[in-house]
Amino acid sequence: MIELQNAGYSYGHGSLLSELSLALPSGSFHFLVGPSGAGKTTLLKLCYGDLKPTSGAVMLDGRDTRGMGRDGLAQMRRRIGVVHQDCQFIDHLTIRENVALPLMVSGRDLAAEAGNLDQLLGWVGLAPRAAARPPELSGGERQRAALARAIIMDPEVIIADEPTGNIDWEMSQRLLSLLAELNRLGKTVLVATHDLALIRAAKAQVSARVLRLAGGVLQAGAEL
Amino acid sequence: MNRLRALLDAALGDRQADRVVPPAGHTVWLTVLTAAAMAFLAVFALALSLATGRLADRWADSLAQAATIRVSAPPEQADAQVAAVAAILAATPGVADARPLEETEQAALLEPWLGPDLPLDTLPLPRLIEVTGTEDLDVEGLRQRLAAEVPGATYDDHTRWRAPLVQAADRLRTLGLLALSLIAGTLAAMVTLAAQAALAANRPVIRVLRLVGARDAYVARAFTRRYTLRAAAGAALGTVLGGIATAFLPEASAAGGFLTGLGFTGAAWLLLPLVPLFAGLVAFLATRRAALSALARFE
Incomplete structure (x- = not known):
């Protein structure tokens, strides 16, 4: 589904990422680690088409993102669930509406999907908070709502950018459990994190590989 | 029924899309008031256009049937x-x-x-x-x-006199139609400005929509529905006020000449409901164009 072929990315005159090659096998679980500013978020954005590489190519389902228009990329993003670092909610909508956004924008009938939506909110433990607005939620609740929105379209790949960055350890564990459960259901998962304790804790739940990004270069790390 | 709903969705966008844009903002009243003012003026321009049309026809008919034979x-x-x-x-x-x-x-x-x-x-x-x-x-x-x-007899059918009169009335009618076009253009410009302001203010919302897979048409629909309905509602208000104002204008009379008879008569009243519909159409096209152009810029 996602493949980087010697992909590079430059901001202005400086090169942030260079000649990255990566293929995420279906059903795999990868952690992406690296120091702050190493380009983890940029790499993830390349993976879901929010950025286009300045050299090399990023292939999404066999299609080069450089040749895809806005609508083509939008269509592709419905198949890639993303948990953003800052969650990216629309504040005047309820959590239920925010989680349902991918359904709404793809023209699905919300009434017909109401059962699935309730079930999903229950699965991430947010059923009682469904009518709340995003600013009323704690960090952990927001991350779980973001995860629910990321998987509402039943995507093949789930990408999470520092999903545990602003939440406590207990909540991090809960989020990791949800991601592991999704991986057991066959989803490909890519998580960017600087939280090494989280990676160690994942050993017990998933079989994951660690990708290390440093100096603009990607190194395959050890298998957990 | 489904076909009707699909048609309305295509024209007005769907309510779900409308929900994603924050409801408040100064552009609400700007659009409504502009549309109301423009519709009020449009009613008068329409009345002028119809009245001059009637006048031209009347002059043409009455003078066409009269002639003078000069015997020298x-x-x-x-x-x-x-x-x-x-x-x-x-x-x-x-x-x-x-x-x-x-x-x-x-x-x-x-x-x-x-x-x-x-x-x-x-x-x-x-x-x-x-x-x-x-x-x-x-x-x-x-x-x-x-x-x-x-x-020694010469038949004069008044063509020399009739032509400039009818031409003057026709030009007035053209001016009325030109005024209508300018009003529509002004409305389109105002709605475009309001929509552009709303689009710029809601850029973070548009970004979220794109991240979750919204196509340009969906985002555009979220704005077009809102501005179409606001413009139509404002125009309906302006049309009612304009209609009332023209209803109180003096009736047509020979003594008043050109300045009387500017109001609507008979079936011409049926043209008034078209004003808000036309305003809605203008707003729809202006907003859609502004939205698609802004979305291309936001890339």
């Missing part, structure tokens, strides 16, 4: 030639009425230019015969017969 002859032959013309007119199909003007009537016609103490009998004035024709009148045939039998 030495004084001793004048009566005989007038009688000959009267005989020809009596035998011509399509002549509804024919009447030689009295000397006093001719003096009254000349008085504005030559004064009241006109010695009419000392001037070599032609004799005038006023003719009212019907649609059956063969003007060219009558002209030829007059030329053959009464060489």
